[in-house]
Amino acid sequence: MKTGKGLRVTAAALAGMVALAACGGGDDAADSGPATLRMTVWTANEAHLKLFNEIADEYKKTHSNIAEIKFDPLPFDNYTTTLTTQIAGGNAPDLAWIFENSAPDFVSSGALLPLDETLKKTEGYGYDDLSPATLKLWQDGGKLYAYPFSTSPFGVFVNTDLLKKAGQKTPAELIAAGQWNWTNALAAASAANAATGKAGIVIRDFDYKGWDNLSTYFTGWGAQAWSADGKTCGFTSPEMVDAMTTLHKAIFVDKAMPGPGTTADFFAGEAAMTVTQISRASLLKKDGFGWDLVPLPAGPKGNYSVVGQAGLGVLKKSKHAQAAADFLAYFTNATNSAKLAQFFPPPRQSQLTAETLAKTNPTLTPEQLQKVVIDGITNGVVKPNHAGQAELSQQVRASLDPLWKADADVKAVLDGVCTKIQPLLAK
């Protein structure tokens, strides 16, 4: 019968297609011979990659089971999306950097290999040297799922030439006088803008979209995006309303910050100050402007610090998961951790001293390292993070957009944020 024959042909064709599709997978396929490891990273900085490759080359000398270790830079803006797309497409890396804002998703999902045993049994690793506070975000059920290879406090880079040109006291002078707070920082930024035409202060990577970077500002008011248990929205709290009202005035009235749709790169000399992490020090030009690095200004609730974290984990889907975990143990051992410390503040307590960090951070003074990095890590709160953060972030971003207009009703906008995200937080 024609119909029956047609059905058979169709079935055979579909079977062939499914077989073809299956050829593309192979997540669990056995693998023999020396392994090639791939680690996704969000830096394409040549100095960073050079150091990684040096460590990897050293490791390969004593590990014949590893043929190659590749560092695969993914674009910073869509890093997590690209990573999860690779995982969905059956092309998961062996090791991956993970942002703090997606840590809850990765850690609780079971996507990562537990690392405790491997790290503890690695000779001379010094697992107990890892600061417990830095491990918290990366643990679940008492197991460690990623190594917090970078716990990087936010500080303020200052273009001292620009501030002096505008007749302003430098932050160092304000710190010495006990006057380094957001009121004075915004006033200096406003004056710098008025006098030089350059931007005052820029919260880097915020750009009126990456709102979680604003936590480096509103934490000074004691405000939080959501409660510690992640169940209650914090955008309507009096502290947040106060913080955002001050920020709105700073942007639209005092011009202390460049407005929406205006870009100003501090490292190109286009702004007087920028809030960012010390790893960005590598962007400073040797013969550029005079600069300084100082802690975040004090808020109404006093001194505070905010840290951005990045974890390094091994994907369970990796064909060489254990080999990848072994490399992770080498990559982050005490010796290599000290090398990496020049860019990424380590979680090792023994290395969190100004003297140790100064050896690998020639651009920063021991005083800067103590005040910004060590004190920051000791007292800092991690940037907002929550399970399902991508969806939450999108809702907050969209709901906050009406705030970035000169005539915005700050309280009403913040009420709108909570109306949108409370159902997601309550899930």
Add this chain to the structure above:
Amino acid sequence: MSETDTVAGRESARPATGGRTAEPAGPRRAGDRRPYWTARRRDQLTGYLFITPQLLGSAVFVILPLILVVWYSLHEWNVLAGTFDYVGAENYQALADDTNLPGVLKATGLFSIGLVIFNLALALLLAVLLNQRLRGSIVFRTLFFSPVVVSLVAWTIVWGFLLQDNGGINGLLDTIGVDGPNWLRGETTAMLSVIVVQVFKNVGLNMVLFLAALQGVPGELYEAAEVDGASRMRQFWRITVPLISPTILLTSIITVVGSLQVFAQIAVLTQGGPGTSTTVLVYYLYQQAFQFHHFGYGATLSIVLFAIVLALTVLQWQMRKRWVFHES
């Protein structure tokens, strides 16, 4: 008897008219075996072999993904956990309950309508102008067509700089004393900006198609109309438009389908904002599937998109009887 002989013998039995009758004439005797490799079968095999690569490509890269999308829409796929659970019609129920969807469809509709109107009108205007015998018209044709071959992302990034609050567009407006808006931060201006960027990117393609159609309109029709005293405008509406109506249909289908698939411009310029004013269906689908990891719901949204594209294409195709006055 060899196969060659058999085929040759059957070939000779064909009528001299060159007809394609495959069966030999006359009653078949018991025990006669018809040769399997008849010329007809051989021709069929050759034909199938020729289309096999295309069929395989379509099956693997078109049909299979379509089937998989339907399959995924019935599942919840947690990429990180590695789970893939059947949820039945849950994703379709979520579609009905999605409070963001009306806004997304509105943005999609606004973008498509705006793009189709601006693109087709500008392309036709440019084609009519460049169809004149003017000095330098080839240079202008090349200039207007060149954005079509420029990288879409590069094009959009450049426009992103131009549309900044302190960007090139407002700089130009400032020189004539106009205080330009913050194009990408206002809900209306953001949508308008995305449409304009897309129009300038692709208007050249439609322009070339219109130009080719215009050059196919016989000159004597205009001469006859002029003799009859028809104005230029009347000639355009009564002669040009009817005769290029097949091209108008083609370009409108291409533009509508293209408008429903816009992604890079939104991702680079506005990321769906401000608010959700430029969150069109494809971008929303991307967010759900790849940013929020709701792959099942993303697949369901892609089926909605497929249904919309199909419905609009069929509708336009059916309406060709009214639109298209001349179709070869």
